Amino acid sequence: MDSRRAESFSDGVFAVAITVLVFNLLPIADKTASDLTAKALGHYWPAYLAYVVSFLTIGIMWLNHHTMLSRVRKVNRQVLVRNLFLLMGVVAIPFPTALVADHLHENSQGTVAAVTYGLVMMVISVGYATTWVYLAAHQQELDAVRRVRVPRLTTLRFTAGNVGYVAGTLIAFVSPIAAVTIFGLLAVYYLFEQLPDTGSEGHQEES
Numbered sequence: 001m002d003s004r005r006a007e008s009f010s011d012g013v014f015a016v017a018i019t020v021l022v023f024n025l026l027p028i029a030d031k032t033a034s035d036l037t038a039k040a041l042g043h044y045w046p047a048y049l050a051y052v053v054s055f056l057t058i059g060i061m062w063l064n065h066h067t068m069l070s071r072v073r074k075v076n077r078q079v080l081v082r083n084l085f086l087l088m089g090v091v092a093i094p095f096p097t098a099l100v101a102d103h104l105h106e107n108s109q110g111t112v113a114a115v116t117y118g119l120v121m122m123v124i125s126v127g128y129a130t131t132w133v134y135l136a137a138h139q140q141e142l143d144a145v146r147r148v149r150v151p152r153l154t155t156l157r158f159t160a161g162n163v164g165y166v167a168g169t170l171i172a173f174v175s176p177i178a179a180v181t182i183f184g185l186l187a188v189y190y191l192f193e194q195l196p197d198t199g200s201e202g203h204q205e206e207s
Contacts, residue, residue, distance in 0.1 A: 001076070003142075006083060007069045013087045014062040020094040021054050024101045046104035053184040054097040060190045061090060061124065068132055072142040079142070082134060086127030089120055096120050104176055114176035118169030121183060122162065129159040161186050 024047055032040045065086075069075070075083075096117035103109035135142060164186045172179035 001074065001080070003069050003072050003075045006075045006080060007066065010065055010069070010083060010087060011062070013091055014058060014065070017091045017093055018055060018058040018062075021051055021058070021097055024094070024098050025051060044101075047101035049180060049184075050097045050100040050104070053180060053187065054093050056184065056187040056191075057121075058090065058093060060187050061128075064128065064190060068128075068135060070145070072135060072139070072144050074141075074143045076138075076142065078134060078138075079131065082127060082131040086124060086131055089124035089127055092120050093124075100176075100180060104180065110176035111172055114172035114179040115169055117183060118165055118172055118179060121165040121186075122169065125159070125162045125165050129162060132159075161190065164189070 028041070028044050028047060031044075096113065096119075099113035100110075100117055103113040164182065168179045168182035168186070171182060
């Protein structure tokens with residue numbers, strides 16, 4: 001299958017997931033209709049925080065997903081299965097986002113919400129890691145646009161989020177707010193491209 005078909009399907013999933021996030025903010029308008037003040041709006045800060053973190057996360061995941069698939073011209077069933085696993089997590093992000101928005105400021109419920117968010121992020125992170133490792137190991141079979149030798153350090157950088165999400169999930173048992181902050185910082189980490197530049201020094205191009 002042409003990789004562009006897989007990417008187009010994935011783009012649709014990302015678009016739906018990132019759009020649904022705003023639904024968590026719409027009820028705030030009804031709740032503050034009778035008392036629309038800055039203080040009333042500020043009471044819902046967990047919803048704004050959850051929205052920003054999740055919007056950045058999905059947006060940056062979309063950027064990295066495009067970067068991965070743009071390196072090959074074809075995808076096989078193995079890639080498609082891994083991609084579906086990854087998208088399963090992406091499309092679920094609005095669920096833990098809603099939990100964090102509603103319960104972050106509460107003690108035990110905030111912990112459950114942040115842990116749930118972390119578990120979804122871990123599923124997505126594993127999906128990204130396995131997809132990238134497979135693409136890197138089967139460049140010839142997948143008709144790579146430009147054959148590269150992927151350093152272990154690059155793969156380590158790209159999969160480092162796994163450790164970060166595990167750490168954030170564990171920290172959620174102590175401080176849900178700190179955990180969500182860590183998840184946001186991980187999105188910023190992936191804002192800077194962690195995949196290899198095929199034209200950069202240190203990568204071999206096939207003649």
